[in-house]
Amino acid sequence: QEASDVSKVKLDYQSDVARLRKIVINSLYSNRDVFLRELISNANDALEKFRLTALMEKDIYDGVSPLNVTLKAERNAEGKGGRIVITDTGIGMSLEELTLNLGTLAKSGTSEFLTKADSEDMTGGGNLIGAFGVGFYSSFLVADRVTVASIPPKSSKHPNPTQNIFSSSADEGSFEIYPDPRGNTLGHGTEIVLELKNDAMDYLTPSNLMKLVNQHSSFSTAFPIYLWNEVEEELPVEAEEVHTTEFETPEDEDEAIVEEDTEPETMLKTKKVVVGRWEHMNSQPPLWMRDPKTVTDEEYNLLYQATFKDFQKPLAWSHFTGDSGDGVSFRALIYVPSRLSEEFFSKPLDASTKDVKLFVKHVFITSDLGEYSLPKWASWVKVIIDAEDLPLNVSRETFQSSAFLKQVKNVIIRRLIQLFGKIAEEDPEKFNEITTTYNTVLKLGAAEDNKNREKLAALTRYTTNQRNGTSFNDYIENKKQGQRQIFYLADMGKSSEYLAGSVFVEKLHARGYEVLLLNEPLDEILTQTLRNWKGISFQDVAKAGLKFGDDSEDDVEMMAALTKKFAPLLDWLKLEAGENVRDVVVSDRLVTSPCAVVADSHGFTANVQKLMSATSKGAAKNDAMQELMKKQKVLELNPRSPLIEGLLRRVEQLNADGEAKDEELEAELREVASILVDGALVRSGFEVPDSNLFLSRVDRVLRRSLGVSESAPTEGTVKPAPPIDPSLPKEMPKDDEKVFLNIPDEFKKGDQFKLEMEEIDEEGNAILHDEL
Numbered sequence: 001q002e003a004s005d006v007s008k009v010k011l012d013y014q015s016d017v018a019r020l021r022k023i024v025i026n027s028l029y030s031n032r033d034v035f036l037r038e039l040i041s042n043a044n045d046a047l048e049k050f051r052l053t054a055l056m057e058k059d060i061y062d063g064v065s066p067l068n069v070t071l072k073a074e075r076n077a078e079g080k081g082g083r084i085v086i087t088d089t090g091i092g093m094s095l096e097e098l099t100l101n102l103g104t105l106a107k108s109g110t111s112e113f114l115t116k117a118d119s120e121d122m123t124g125g126g127n128l129i130g131a132f133g134v135g136f137y138s139s140f141l142v143a144d145r146v147t148v149a150s151i152p153p154k155s156s157k158h159p160n161p162t163q164n165i166f167s168s169s170a171d172e173g174s175f176e177i178y179p180d181p182r183g184n185t186l187g188h189g190t191e192i193v194l195e196l197k198n199d200a201m202d203y204l205t206p207s208n209l210m211k212l213v214n215q216h217s218s219f220s221t222a223f224p225i226y227l228w229n230e231v232e233e234e235l236p237v238e239a240e241e242v243h244t245t246e247f248e249t250p251e252d253e254d255e256a257i258v259e260e261d262t263e264p265e266t267m268l269k270t271k272k273v274v275v276g277r278w279e280h281m282n283s284q285p286p287l288w289m290r291d292p293k294t295v296t297d298e299e300y301n302l303l304y305q306a307t308f309k310d311f312q313k314p315l316a317w318s319h320f321t322g323d324s325g326d327g328v329s330f331r332a333l334i335y336v337p338s339r340l341s342e343e344f345f346s347k348p349l350d351a352s353t354k355d356v357k358l359f360v361k362h363v364f365i366t367s368d369l370g371e372y373s374l375p376k377w378a379s380w381v382k383v384i385i386d387a388e389d390l391p392l393n394v395s396r397e398t399f400q401s402s403a404f405l406k407q408v409k410n411v412i413i414r415r416l417i418q419l420f421g422k423i424a425e426e427d428p429e430k431f432n433e434i435t436t437t438y439n440t441v442l443k444l445g446a447a448e449d450n451k452n453r454e455k456l457a458a459l460t461r462y463t464t465n466q467r468n469g470t471s472f473n474d475y476i477e478n479k480k481q482g483q484r485q486i487f488y489l490a491d492m493g494k495s496s497e498y499l500a501g502s503v504f505v506e507k508l509h510a511r512g513y514e515v516l517l518l519n520e521p522l523d524e525i526l527t528q529t530l531r532n533w534k535g536i537s538f539q540d541v542a543k544a545g546l547k548f549g550d551d552s553e554d555d556v557e558m559m560a561a562l563t564k565k566f567a568p569l570l571d572w573l574k575l576e577a578g579e580n581v582r583d584v585v586v587s588d589r590l591v592t593s594p595c596a597v598v599a600d601s602h603g604f605t606a607n608v609q610k611l612m613s614a615t616s617k618g619a620a621k622n623d624a625m626q627e628l629m630k631k632q633k634v635l636e637l638n639p640r641s642p643l644i645e646g647l648l649r650r651v652e653q654l655n656a657d658g659e660a661k662d663e664e665l666e667a668e669l670r671e672v673a674s675i676l677v678d679g680a681l682v683r684s685g686f687e688v689p690d691s692n693l694f695l696s697r698v699d700r701v702l703r704r705s706l707g708v709s710e711s712a713p714t715e716g717t718v719k720p721a722p723p724i725d726p727s728l729p730k731e732m733p734k735d736d737e738k739v740f741l742n743i744p745d746e747f748k749k750g751d752q753f754k755l756e757m758e759e760i761d762e763e764g765n766a767i768l769h770d771e772l
């Protein structure tokens with residue numbers, strides 16, 4: 001029966017599929033080898049699904065027929081062109097599944113991905129595509145036409161399975177679906193025929209295919225992969241009739257080996273014949289079962305890329321043997337990917353991963369750890385774990401609550417922390433690379449994981465006023481004699497340079513103390529959670545309570561004397577600034593700045609105020625809350641600042657005994673004081689209560705300093721708008737008018753521009769060109 005005899009249904013690809021196919025074909029051309037890895041990976045998934053289904057529905061599988069993947073390259077008889085046939089004996093697809101799985105994209109985030117991919121320069125699109133996984137559509141990188149025949153096993157889901165065909169060419173926006181005219185040739189599974197493009201004929205050479213399988217797939221699947229290989233052999237003439245062997249059981253690899261003639265006297269006639277046989281490509285155990293000493297970095301990289309479908313190489317890995325508390329031994333391989341997925345920080349905190357692949361005796365069982373999923377901070381880790389012995393007949397549901405999974409979770413986390421710790425110690429440069437991506441994640445871990453808080457916090461790194469990449473331990477090693485606090489300044493979103501220039505850091509920096517400059521939202525949360533590091537407490541330098549640790553009695557006396565000296569200014573300012581701060585004091589905190597606003601030790605710093613208004617929307621706007629925040633701030637004055645000294649003199653002048661109060665001077669001083677307080681708020685990271693008022697005061701002071709009248713109005717008349725006219729323009733603006741908007745007429749010459757440019761030589765003299 002010919003294919004044309006059966007009823008074919010022609011269907012259009014879902015629009016997203018059409019876009020994805022186009023992107024894949026355009027962007028991955030130089031990487032087109034990936035098609036084989038993708039198809040073998042799909043075959044492996046299908047075999048794993050078949051085996052899992054067979055665990056639950058015993059009748060599906062006789063336990064004997066081979067579960068494998070076969071590859072065969074077939075040249076056309078006339079020698080031009082050919083095809084690759086990839087067959088698996090996996091779960092197969094019904095007619096509906098063929099249409100749905102290969103004709104539509106069900107993955108979440110597909111449309112967003114495509115829009116992004118469309119807008120990127122797709123020449124470097126490998127990364128983007130890699131992050132998404134292209135799967136089946138990569139076939140069109142090498143094939144003009146792809147024909148998929150598939151049939152699911154007979155089961156309760158498919159009581160009367162039939163074999164169907166999905167067929168599509170690379171340049172059509174549609175595909176055909178129809179019953180396979182050959183009937184059931186596969187038993188169960190899928191056969192994919194790739195009619196190769198003219199420029200992809202290299203793939204017909206078995207040695208090339210062999211190389212690709214060895215590189216990308218041979219160690220990542222526990223199911224055997226066989227490749228049909230034909231070699232020329234010299235055979236005795238008598239044996240001519242057995243020149244090829246047909247594939248029955250691939251396990252019989254020696255079938256084509258012909259026994260030697262044992263009669264030495266006979267003159268043997270030989271003839272060159274082509275002998276074909278199925279070659280087992282992955283006879284080695286899976287890579288993770290091997291001794292780490294025998295595995296190369298390249299092999300680890302390739303296993304990672306093939307298993308977790310990432311185009312990038314991993315940053316690091318740990319390959320180890322372990323023993324669960326109950327005596328189940330296992331082998332595991334933990335990978336740190338080179339980047340986090342874009343959704344990592346936008347997904348809800350409890351998002352769990354599907355990247356822990358659990359095998360029992362090399363048989364894939366699940367990637368769902370159920371209630372023992374990794375916590376959010378570690379949910380990006382890619383793991384292969386293969387247990388030596390677990391009762392396989394436990395149902396998947398009971399399996400998910402088994403103690404083993406709990407141990408798996410703990411082991412992964414422990415090993416991951418160990419891996420980071422080891423790199424931090426042995427290879428600081430590599431650790432730097434890791435922190436670029438994972439610093440925030442480690443902070444998240446330290447904040448959310450009580451059990452591992454200390455270890456994770458020790459791995460986090462910070463910029464300080466003195467250096468980059470400082471850990472808490474580094475900080476402690478660098479602290480000064482008598483220093484009993486870890487100084488930090490937190491202002492999320494600000495650059496480290498900005499923080500280093502803060503009014504709160506100036507004195508500490510000038511004296512040679514190190515200050516952690518924290519600008520991530522998690523930082524403040526972490527220091528509050530940790531409270532101290534090795535017994536040394538964290539001190540927010542924007543808060544009261546800062547102690548250098550070498551303050552002497554002399555200092556205390558000096559401050560008392562200064563407080564006395566500045567008493568008139570302090571009293572006067574308390575009245576003037578009472579709206580915004582709780583108290584005004586003389587302080588030793590500042591070097592050059594005249595004043596700063598410091599939060600009480602239990603009050604909110606500017607950073608915490610921002611955090612609160614970002615997290616509990618509206619709460620910070622609540623009047624009572626505003627009032628509270630205001631009451632927890634103190635204005636600190638720098639007694640050595642000439643500005644403050646000048647202000648003191650003026651206030652003293654104002655209060656001079658026996659003289660009538662100079663009202664003009666008082667008004668001027670009040671204005672200066674209010675600018676000073678608002679300025680101190682800004683300098684300290686807080687918001688000014690009314691910025692319009694603040695700026696109009698600044699304007700007035702500027703006028704005064706320039707000797708301009710404070711009350712003189714700004715000259716000028718305002719031209720009123722023309723009368724109301726609701727009618728719409730009759731003609732739309734022409735396209736070219738839109739394009740040439742703002743380009744002066746003299747530059748237009750026909751529809752080209754004439755541009756005169758000046759080029760300058762090394763001495764700075766102009767080199768003249770007529771036209772460029």
Ligand SMILES: Nc1ncnc2c1ncn2[C@@H]1O[C@H](COP(=O)(O)OP(=O)(O)OP(=O)(O)O)[C@@H](O)[C@H]1O
Nearest residue numbers: 042043046092093101102132133134135136137190
């Ligand atoms: N050999 C196969 N046997 C059975 N089903 C298959 C086979 N190949 C593909 N499929 C089905 O088609 C679907 C789509 O395949 P495709 O390779 O495009 O994406 P995927 O494997 O789901 O994702 P990705 O490859 O990006 O991880 C698969 O999820 C699977 O259900």
